[in-house]
Amino acid sequence: MEFLRSHLLTGLIFSPLILGAAMFLVPAGKASWFRVWGLVSSFLVFVFSLCIYRRFQGESGALQFVERAGWIHQSGISYFIGIDGISLYLVLLTTLLTPIIFLSSWRAVEERVRDYAFFLLFLESTVLGAFLAQDLFLFYVFWEAMLIPMFFLIGVWGSAQRVYAAQKFLLYTAAGSVPMLVAIIYLVFQHKAQFGSYSAALPDLLRLSLPAGGAASAQGLVFIAFALAFAVKVPLFPLHTWLPDAHVQAPTGGSVILAGVLLKLGGYGFMRFAMPLAAAELPTFSPWFMWISAVAIVYGACVALVQDDIKKLVAYSSVSHMGYVILGLFSMNEIGHMGALYQMLNHGVSTGMLFLLVGVLYERKHTKEIRAYSGLARTVPLFTITMLIATFSSIALPGTNGFVGEFLILQGAFLAQPWVAVLGGLGVILGAVYMLWLCQRILFGRPDEEKSKGLTDLNWREAVYLLPLVFLVFWMGLYPRYFFGKMEPSLRQFSQRISAPAAAEVNHAYGN
Amino acid sequence: MTVPLIILAVLAAAGGFLAVPHFLGGHVIPNFLENLFAGVVPESLGHGSHAMEWGLMLLSVAVATGCLWLSYWLYVVKKLKDREPRGFTAVLFNSYYLNEIYEAAFVRSVHRASVALWKYVDVRIIDAAVLLSARASQAGGRLVRTFQTGHLEHYLLVMMAGLLMLLAAFVTRLI
Numbered sequence: 181m182e183f184l185r186s187h188l189l190t191g192l193i194f195s196p197l198i199l200g201a202a203m204f205l206v207p208a209g210k211a212s213w214f215r216v217w218g219l220v221s222s223f224l225v226f227v228f229s230l231c232i233y234r235r236f237q238g239e240s241g242a243l244q245f246v247e248r249a250g251w252i253h254q255s256g257i258s259y260f261i262g263i264d265g266i267s268l269y270l271v272l273l274t275t276l277l278t279p280i281i282f283l284s285s286w287r288a289v290e291e292r293v294r295d296y297a298f299f300l301l302f303l304e305s306t307v308l309g310a311f312l313a314q315d316l317f318l319f320y321v322f323w324e325a326m327l328i329p330m331f332f333l334i335g336v337w338g339s340a341q342r343v344y345a346a347q348k349f350l351l352y353t354a355a356g357s358v359p360m361l362v363a364i365i366y367l368v369f370q371h372k373a374q375f376g377s378y379s380a381a382l383p384d385l386l387r388l389s390l391p392a393g394g395a396a397s398a399q400g401l402v403f404i405a406f407a408l409a410f411a412v413k414v415p416l417f418p419l420h421t422w423l424p425d426a427h428v429q430a431p432t433g434g435s436v437i438l439a440g441v442l443l444k445l446g447g448y449g450f451m452r453f454a455m456p457l458a459a460a461e462l463p464t465f466s467p468w469f470m471w472i473s474a475v476a477i478v479y480g481a482c483v484a485l486v487q488d489d490i491k492k493l494v495a496y497s498s499v500s501h502m503g504y505v506i507l508g509l510f511s512m513n514e515i516g517h518m519g520a521l522y523q524m525l526n527h528g529v530s531t532g533m534l535f536l537l538v539g540v541l542y543e544r545k546h547t548k549e550i551r552a553y554s555g556l557a558r559t560v561p562l563f564t565i566t567m568l569i570a571t572f573s574s575i576a577l578p579g580t581n582g583f584v585g586e587f588l589i590l591q592g593a594f595l596a597q598p599w600v601a602v603l604g605g606l607g608v609i610l611g612a613v614y615m616l617w618l619c620q621r622i623l624f625g626r627p628d629e630e631k632s633k634g635l636t637d638l639n640w641r642e643a644v645y646l647l648p649l650v651f652l653v654f655w656m657g658l659y660p661r662y663f664f665g666k667m668e669p670s671l672r673q674f675s676q677r678i679s680a681p682a683a684a685e686v687n688h689a690y691g692n
Numbered sequence: 693m694t695v696p697l698i699i700l701a702v703l704a705a706a707g708g709f710l711a712v713p714h715f716l717g718g719h720v721i722p723n724f725l726e727n728l729f730a731g732v733v734p735e736s737l738g739h740g741s742h743a744m745e746w747g748l749m750l751l752s753v754a755v756a757t758g759c760l761w762l763s764y765w766l767y768v769v770k771k772l773k774d775r776e777p778r779g780f781t782a783v784l785f786n787s788y789y790l791n792e793i794y795e796a797a798f799v800r801s802v803h804r805a806s807v808a809l810w811k812y813v814d815v816r817i818i819d820a821a822v823l824l825s826a827r828a829s830q831a832g833g834r835l836v837r838t839f840q841t842g843h844l845e846h847y848l849l850v851m852m853a854g855l856l857m858l859l860a861a862f863v864t865r866l867i
Contacts, residue, residue, distance in 0.1 A: 348822070351826075352822065418818050420818075421814060421818050421822060422822075479809060479813075482802065482805060482806035482809050482810075483806055483809050483810040483814060485806045486803060486807045486810055487810075610802075
């Protein structure tokens, strides 16, 4: 017990994996056992994360619950994990979404339930590890490990072209990550050259002084290498084409975890690794990234507009929304950073809700075509209300969480590059267009006899797992200060670090 | 549609009393609009004369009464509502054709641009580039596969050729 108390984060990272692996000790009997086991395990992990949340001290911007142990001494790789204001809510988002996914997959997944539950828990473990890792190599291990369960989740329980989509996702993401490995190895060797010993720990590597001066300099190339990996994950236009396929072909639960959590890892990677390590080179890159993200916003929204498949529409809306996150991050001011982190959380909630609702429809009618639904407001009013709440959150209606994030981002972007913010503003309009048009087509209009056959309203189970998200939409939208309270110190440190990259400051900030 | 209009009409009539001019007895909310602009509009701009106030009041009442009479004449006397709207009436009837203007200027062009973005940029350019890399590696594999004949003689031949090249490189002091 004492071991657990002093190793809270390790417990958090590995408990889903251990609980999941425990399922294989039991012979593959009734599927319902494993459903329950998966739900109970993920719920326990959620409660565990809440305990960590309670003990987190929001006034400090430094890493908390740090655990450091040697791993591969010869290469300076250590098992170094910690949590701060930036990763805190992302971890909570992960642990909240996983039990929700288990609830939503209750009837949707009937075959090989044990494997499904295991992969989901395994995925949760690797994602938590990636959020908490402070050693670059450890982070890379979790980053790549994440792809394996996701590949199986899409490839086994997905739709018609699931194998193509799973392969595309895996190869695309892995190919983008390889330059990051090269950069990590380079940094480890640089540490040896400058300080005499190998080290892959982030605070040590932040002390490195690398030549800057253009995109081809050492810092520039390191940044590009990291940025490639994270840009594929975000996904940032034009490296986004794996997303529509992966989302459409994945099962509902897979889409929710993919959109709700995995995409955030791209943004988190930028915040935690890419930007601090190449801080001096950021002025070169930030205008480029701001323009690319503005293009991504408008492009994603435009293409979402003309889709006939609901899931593909929501997938392209993800491209658009994550464009906002990158826009906020590269605005290089604290407002933009606050907005970007908040928008990451918002997107998890709102897009998670949208995919869950699509899953509800799919479970009943086995089609995701917009043409197949009409007039749902008359036949399934509870569903309609939830869908509209998710829509409002997605289009950033004031009062919902989306507004807080998008407003901060646009404000930050305007301070940096006004015309980019104008383009982003256009994205807000287009966002409203495609979401509201979708709602008009499927919810309003005349309910059709043929189309409404078999459509029942939300049952208790579905209401239970959608309710926390609805609650969050309004809590985060009406009282964001509660959430910013614990995020601000770390965010401020982040903003200062990337605008004034000095070794002494970095040393001080990490409490070394 | 009539009920909302009635409500609006009542509010419009009542709202005017929020700023009754000075010489008619004062305001329900004193200096209503003046307070709003207190710090912005300089005092030196002066006040309008009583004549102007009378003039404006009479003008707006005249316009309103004129429209009342016009609508009575058009819709009750001439029974316009039973006929097809023509000319300017048609413009008003179709709400200044705003919906049609929007449709033509914005909606259709955005829609067409979006379809182009999807079908050309996304599918034919970006995705094609990704699939190109896949096909390139497959083609490369097919090429290299031709060397794996399975016949030992061919492998030995290649080995001999390689050895000869190495020897030649040694002899000519290249290595």
